[in-house]
Amino acid sequence: MHTPKHLPLFLIAAAVGLVTSLSGQRAFGQGIEKAAKKVGNATASVAVKGTSAITDKVYKGKEGPNGEVVYIDKKDRKFIVDDKGKKVYLKPNQIHNKPSKKDK
Secondary structure, X not given: OOOOOOHHHHHHHHHHHHHHHHHXXXXXXXXHHHHHHXXXXXXXXXXXXXXXXXXXXXXXXXXXXXXOEEEXXXXXXXXXXXXXXXXXXXXXXXXXXXXXXXXX
């Protein structure tokens, strides 16, 4: 029996295609994982901010280091909510006055 001349070339092409396909699926899966994590973090952040606005007090006239809303809990601790939905407690020197509308 005689083997076709193109068989080794076909096998190499099939192997390259299989490797490319598997690595592409892995990258696609990682992309979905990153997007899901981003959506989950945003959802957690919104939930914690909403809960804090109801159960805690908003520190009026003040803002966090990057212009975030500052909340005060029952123990009189000041905090902000980060992008991942975690409370970050602040030191007094991290809280500053909001700029007035005249300054803008």
